[in-house]
Amino acid sequence: MNGDWLIRGRDGRLSVYLPAGEAILCRAELGPGGPWEPPRKVGGDQKLRPGPAVGQGTDAYAHLAAWRPTKAGEAGLVHSTHFRPRLAALDWISIGHPNQTGDRTGTPAVTVDAQGRAHVFVRNGGGGVSMRGQKEAGGWGPWRDLKGRDVQDDLAAVTGESGLVELYAAVPGALLHWQQEKPGAVPVLEEAMETPVRPGTLHALATSAEHTTLFFADDSGDLRAWRPGTKPVPLLASAGPGPVSAIRCQLDGHDCTLLAQRSASGRVAFAAYPTEQESAGAWWTESGPQLPADAVVALAVDEDERVVAATMSPSTGHVLITRRKDEPGLALEAWREI
Template structure:
């Protein structure tokens, strides 16, 4: 999944979403903090291809987008909304193609504005980013080319200040950044910086009411941080491949940013936390839990009580494991539980 796949729903229950062969599966808590349902397929029998994008709105609804093959041999993006964890999501509905028609151009990113409208972003055949936005009263606006150049890997999208959409993407030797100046207005390519960012490692997070932050791995295998208007800075060595999971958390009364990843060395989940937007204070990894399969993924969320919850799951069939923040000083996580 392109985005955090552990999601707290409108009613406080947690759900997990994962690509499995040609479908997206989901599981949900039957009661907040309680037992979980069995895995179920999303959106009927429609076959999917490649990675799916996922985003959560302030209303607690989950939006997903994925590529699906067409009868002509091409592909189109499809979209669904999941309103409540114990209800089935809507069936996948066609959302078109950034270039009108063609094949898969790259993994989509999804974000949701403060009006609950889904926004889908994907690379186009010209190498830039195209955007699709829902209308206020249903349906979609036309695809729009946001420009950009030589993009590699999926973009990262995130709602920023007052619900305006912000998008990051990696190019050849560059990081590129788009945003709306105000919600529901046009997007502009605001900034591009020279930087070697590994494709497929981007993760964006709103780290304050005013700013969003991009996490990525550079060519020296360092986990780096970039906020537009500044230069990218290294935070610590990347523990493994792919993007980190990231969330904000209250630790000893301080607003902190927490990142997590599966360590390629030990196979365990590693965590690092630091005061939000104060990367100069440094951070270090702390290991937790058992060794996991090579393809195990990690995601972070906060539950209905504001506690951090970490989840790990393997697409090859590994068990869903969860760990919750304890009511103790520091970032104290409980024992990992299989569900």
Template sequence: MNGDWLLRGRDGRLTVYLPSDDAVLCRAELADGGPWEAPRRLGGDQKVLMRPAIGQGANGYAHLVAWRPTGSGQAGLVHSTHFRPRLAALDWKPVGHPDGKGERTGTPAVAVDVWGRAQVFVRNGSGGVSLLGQREKGGWDAWRELGGEGVQEQLTAVAGRSGRVVEVYASVLGGLLHWRREKPGTQPVRSPDAEAAVRPGTLYALATSEEHTTLFFTDADGTVCAWRPGQGDPVPLLPAAGPGPVSAVRCDIEGTDCTVLAQRTENGRVAFAAYPTEQESAGAWWTESGPPLPADATVSLALDEHDEPVAATVSPSTGTFLLSRRKDEPGLALRAWQEI
């Protein structure tokens, strides 16, 4: 999934969004710390393709966007809003195609601004990036083409700490692209590109201060790097633990604002690292946790009702859903993984 699929809802309960053959399933905590409800289908009976993109606003509402089949070789994007973990989500509603019509063009990315409006970004048929934004009083604006050329499949979008600024990142052969939208209804502005040999499918963005978001990615040499547009070139952080993207969250560790990273390792376990936020020069190192997981397992991080980090893994092939929470002790020690 593109975005965090483990979320803390408006009522403080955790929710996971799980991929299925032609649907999105969700599960929510029934109480703080569990137990969890059984999986239920999200968005009605409409079939969707691949995995959805997920974004969450300051109000706790989750916005999901996915492709659906619309005919022979044709696809269109659909959107759903999930207001509270234990309530049913809205049915999928069509929101169009960046080229008007055609086949699936790329994995969408979603960011939600402070006003609760989803901003949907997706690669278009020309190899650039297109934007679809929600209106203030409902409905959607027209598609906007932002530019770019040779954009790779995966994008990542994020709202800044204030929620007013929305940013999207993309990778191309030999570089990174970035757009920043300062105000609602305005055209996102493209920043100067950054040179980087990006491993496709490894982009992840996080709001790390009032002024900046940080993009994490793995380069061709297998190093996790961090980039904040306007603050120079990407910087190496630590060797990648495994092939996929990291998940990241900010939290307080012993009075220090830290960024916690998680990534599935080459041997299938989950590795964690933490460092003072935006201080990559301090260094970071991985600590592995949990049992070996199937090759298709993914990991996501969130904060629970007590602002403590919690990690989840899910494997579509086996349906296994595991969860681990921070121990009540100094440092970033985690409890044993629990199968939900």
């Protein structure tokens, strides 16, 4: 899943979204701390292509986007809204193709603005980025070409605390940043930062009223943080080769950014530091069992504002979860399969 696939719903229950062959499955807590309901298909019985995306607005509704085959050699994007984890999601509706027709062009990314409108981004057939957004009165606006060249597949969409939508993308030797100038506006390309970027490592997070922060790995494997208008700063060496997950949370009364990543040893590694204070330093602490090579990690906070971490392995279908204990530091409960 591209995006935060572990989320807290409007009713306070946690849910996970899991790619499963030609479908997306959802599992939700039946009560605080579990147990969890059996997997349910999202959006009906349409067959989907790999690489779905999920985003969540301040109203806690989840928005999902995915490619579905339309005819031989062609595909189109579809969208579904999930209002509450334990209710059925809306059926998939077609939102078309950034080039009108053609095959899958890239992995979509979804974010939701302050008005609850989903924005779906995807690399287009020309190697740039296209976007389609929901209209305030309902329905969808047209596909917009946001430009760009040689854009890599992993887009990172995020909505800042201002409610404005932003997008990050990597191109050979650089990062690109788009941002809305006002609510409902088409995001514009505001900055290109020359820096080495390892493909598949982008993760964006709203970190203050003024800024979003992009986390990415450089060619050497170092994890870096970038806020547009500044230069990327080194944070620490990546724990492993895969993507990093990040959230803001309160740790012992401090506003912290918590990072998680599958480490080279196969376990989950955590690192925390004061939000937007990368110079304070951070270091990894490993937790849990060894995981398959394709396992990814997600972070959330539950209705009691406790940190929750989950791992998902597409090859096995197993989901493991842990919560922070009610004690100082980042002590975690034992990992358990749901």
